[in-house]
Amino acid sequence: xxxxxxxxxxxxxxxxxxxxxxxxxxxxxxxxxxxxxxxxxxxxxxxxxxxxxxxxxxxxxxxxxxxxxxxxxxxxxxxxxxxxxxxxxxxxx
Amino acid sequence: xxxxxxxxxxxxxxxxxxxxxxxxxxxxxxxxxxxxxxxxxxxxxxxxxxxxxxxxxxxxxxxxxxxxxxxxxxxxxxxxxxxxxxxxxxxxxxxxxxxxxxxxxxxxxxxxxxxxxxxxxxxxxxxxx
Numbered sequence: 001x002x003x004x005x006x007x008x009x010x011x012x013x014x015x016x017x018x019x020x021x022x023x024x025x026x027x028x029x030x031x032x033x034x035x036x037x038x039x040x041x042x043x044x045x046x047x048x049x050x051x052x053x054x055x056x057x058x059x060x061x062x063x064x065x066x067x068x069x070x071x072x073x074x075x076x077x078x079x080x081x082x083x084x085x086x087x088x089x090x091x092x093x
Numbered sequence: 094x095x096x097x098x099x100x101x102x103x104x105x106x107x108x109x110x111x112x113x114x115x116x117x118x119x120x121x122x123x124x125x126x127x128x129x130x131x132x133x134x135x136x137x138x139x140x141x142x143x144x145x146x147x148x149x150x151x152x153x154x155x156x157x158x159x160x161x162x163x164x165x166x167x168x169x170x171x172x173x174x175x176x177x178x179x180x181x182x183x184x185x186x187x188x189x190x191x192x193x194x195x196x197x198x199x200x201x202x203x204x205x206x207x208x209x210x211x212x213x214x215x216x217x218x219x220x221x222x
Contacts, residue, residue: 013152013164038151052167052182056150068151070167077156078167079184079194082130090165090185093154 005042009067010091015041016069017093033074040066052078094174096127098214103128104207106216109173110135110183110191112146116173121145123191127205127216130158131194134181135172138189145170147183155184172197177218 007015016039024046028037032048038055039046040063049055052070059068072078096106103126109116110123123141133155137147147168155163170183172193179200186192198205201218208214 009152009166010164013154016152017154052151053169053180060150067149070151070153075156076154077162078153079131079133079196080156080158081136081163082128082158090152090155090163093162093164 007041007067012041012067012069013093016071019044019046020071028073030074035073036070036078037073038068038070041069042066048073094216096214096216098207098209098212104205104214104216106174106193108193110137110145110170111173112168112170113148114146117145120173125191125193127198128192129195129198131192132196133184133194134196134200135170135183136186136188136192136194137183138187138191139185141191142168142183142185153184172200174201174218177201 019039035048035050036052036055037046037048038059040059047055047058049058070078096104098104105124105126107122107124109120111117147170149166149168151167152164153167155165157163166185168183171178171180181197181200204217204219206215
């Protein structure tokens with residue numbers, strides 16, 4: 001049974017971005033630029049993969065039931081939305 | 094396979110999408126727009142995504158065309174064209190259209206041919222080898 005801290009998606013994203021900027025960016029860039037990092041924001045552990053699914057698969061071996069925050073290393077966002085794409089179902093960063 | 098370009102700026106194809114529970118019986122098909130301005134896999138309206146049983150696994154930040162940023166949800170799912178199936182990352186959108194991005198095209202090793210003189214479009218998944 002999963003117990004302990006329960007974070008909202010907004011909190012997960014905010015913590016993930018903060019962890020990355022304050023700690024992981026210096027560790028992971030620039031050698032891993034273009035790869036993806038999945039961050040488990042409660043423990044602070046992170047998992048790097050060549051693809052999003054690769055990084056998440058590694059993290060789920062240890063944290064199978066946690067909502068992660070995923071970042072593309074060395075980039076502003078995981079994906080780019082084009083001019084004609086509709087906004088994501090989410091919230092302003 | 095031939096897609097649709099008639100009267101439309103963007104090419105469209107029909108394809109099967111589903112979540113981790115596997116293919117639906119009968120299969121559920123969607124008309125999807127190929128949007129090379131989108132670097133992800135599949136962008137899906139949440140109203141269509143929820144009944145598919147997509148599993149939410151992550152939040153992520155997207156960069157918009159104007160340079161601003163949005164946070165969104167990422168889900169596990171699969172796409173199938175003919176006998177070929179590929180796992181993909183789905184993101185949830187506020188729009189009305191299913192969009193297929195460059196990650197989708199890369200997953201299927203696709204070759205696309207657009208002919209705006211004759212308004213024809215063809216999409217061809219290629220082998221991994």
